[in-house]
Amino acid sequence: MTVAKGLEGVVAVTSEVSSIIDGVLTYRGINIDELAEKAGFEEVILLLWNGRLPKREELEQLQKDLDENASIPEQVLNALKEYPKDVHPMAVLRTAVSQLAVYDPEADDNSAEANRRKAIRLTAKIPTIITSFYRLRSGLEPVAPRPGQGFARNFLYMLNGKDPEEVAVKAFDKALILHADHELNASTFAARVTTATLSDMYSAITSAIGTLKGPLHGGANERVMAMLKEIGTMDRVESYIQEKLDRKEKIMGFGHRVYKDGDPRAKHLREMSRQLAELTGDTKWYEMSRKIEALVEEKKGLKPNVDFYSASVYNYLGIPSDLFTPIFAMSRVTGWTAHVMEQYANNRLIRPRAEYVGPKNQPYVPIDQR
Numbered sequence: 001m002t003v004a005k006g007l008e009g010v011v012a013v014t015s016e017v018s019s020i021i022d023g024v025l026t027y028r029g030i031n032i033d034e035l036a037e038k039a040g041f042e043e044v045i046l047l048l049w050n051g052r053l054p055k056r057e058e059l060e061q062l063q064k065d066l067d068e069n070a071s072i073p074e075q076v077l078n079a080l081k082e083y084p085k086d087v088h089p090m091a092v093l094r095t096a097v098s099q100l101a102v103y104d105p106e107a108d109d110n111s112a113e114a115n116r117r118k119a120i121r122l123t124a125k126i127p128t129i130i131t132s133f134y135r136l137r138s139g140l141e142p143v144a145p146r147p148g149q150g151f152a153r154n155f156l157y158m159l160n161g162k163d164p165e166e167v168a169v170k171a172f173d174k175a176l177i178l179h180a181d182h183e184l185n186a187s188t189f190a191a192r193v194t195t196a197t198l199s200d201m202y203s204a205i206t207s208a209i210g211t212l213k214g215p216l217h218g219g220a221n222e223r224v225m226a227m228l229k230e231i232g233t234m235d236r237v238e239s240y241i242q243e244k245l246d247r248k249e250k251i252m253g254f255g256h257r258v259y260k261d262g263d264p265r266a267k268h269l270r271e272m273s274r275q276l277a278e279l280t281g282d283t284k285w286y287e288m289s290r291k292i293e294a295l296v297e298e299k300k301g302l303k304p305n306v307d308f309y310s311a312s313v314y315n316y317l318g319i320p321s322d323l324f325t326p327i328f329a330m331s332r333v334t335g336w337t338a339h340v341m342e343q344y345a346n347n348r349l350i351r352p353r354a355e356y357v358g359p360k361n362q363p364y365v366p367i368d369q370r
């Protein structure tokens, strides 16, 4: 057996959802650069689920469906009230999404129609879970979802309890588009492995959330902000990065398993960070990020991935850093569910092999002789 460590380079499934070919990312064949400039997040959701851009009526129907499904069961809200206030919001999200299944009579109906309805429910309810827990732990009442305002605006409204500025809504919507899907990344793979046993969509999304949480994957964006805050000032950037590299530690938000010549999403987030820095007059995080980018490229030849500039973008939008990864999940659930539906449509159990490298022919030693 030859082992591809970390399954590097292994092609495990065929998919029509998104592609990374020669460093170019597409959703259903449409370049991410074009989607980031021209589309809205809800359009992208239907693009991922349906395989084509929606007509106006389809888009309006989705917006209605998301509004109608945004409330969470009372039992889930009550559980959010009981959780320790200092528990990580990704742990809360993972648990709450699993709990949603308990109150969904269709949870174990794996038909294509039920899966489509569950994909809507999951996408609609995750923002409510994130914002409700955030407000409860801050001693505030959760804000009920407000219909008719769109996904990005509704999230910022539920988070802060007031109407967000237009520029914040636009930036946030674009960030959601950029995070929505990414071929066979670790969390999507986890969702597909779970699905391939013919388990249900809630189980698959719970697996995916747990996988996204790790710092080598979606959890990196929160660590990028922690690093920026730890560095604190421009004059400390160079020594901090050098020391980290000397200790052979990873710089969060850099490197990628697939992109070796840069992540095409990073330039959009860099530009958003620049604009928000200018708008807020708080240029420190953007300038520090630019300097880190130049140093890591120069010293290690590594480029920023999607998580690097999303940190300063979300920070400029006033979002607490431990919500960065839950926000990633809130967007990525649309890609995960598209992959889950694709897996069901053409399923085979995913079960690779392991090369055994442990000791062989070992005797069983009775307990009192060990």
Ligand SMILES: CC(=O)SCCNC(=O)CCNC(=O)[C@H](O)C(C)(C)COP(=O)(O)OP(=O)(O)OC[C@H]1O[C@@H](n2cnc3c(N)ncnc32)[C@H](O)[C@@H]1OP(=O)(O)O
Pocket (backbone or CB within 6 Å): 006, 215, 216, 217, 218, 220, 249, 250, 251, 252, 253, 254, 255, 256, 257, 258, 300, 302, 305, 306, 307
């Ligand atoms: C949404 C996302 O999931 S994007 C990725 C988010 N994760 C991060 O930002 C965490 C930091 N980055 C990393 O840990 C890695 O680059 C990963 C996990 C993204 C990709 O990992 P892999 O493809 O397994 O690459 P691997 O870890 O083997 O790195 C190859 C070499 O580059 C180095 N390297 C890779 N990333 C970094 C980094 N961020 N900082 C410093 N060195 C790095 C490794 O130390 C290794 O060097 P070596 O050959 O001298 O030992």
Ligand SMILES: O=C([O-])CC(=O)C(=O)O
Pocket (backbone or CB within 6 Å): 181, 182, 184, 185, 186, 217, 257, 258, 305, 306
């Ligand atoms: O594809 C990956 O390995 C990680 C990534 O960038 C993502 O999930 O967006």
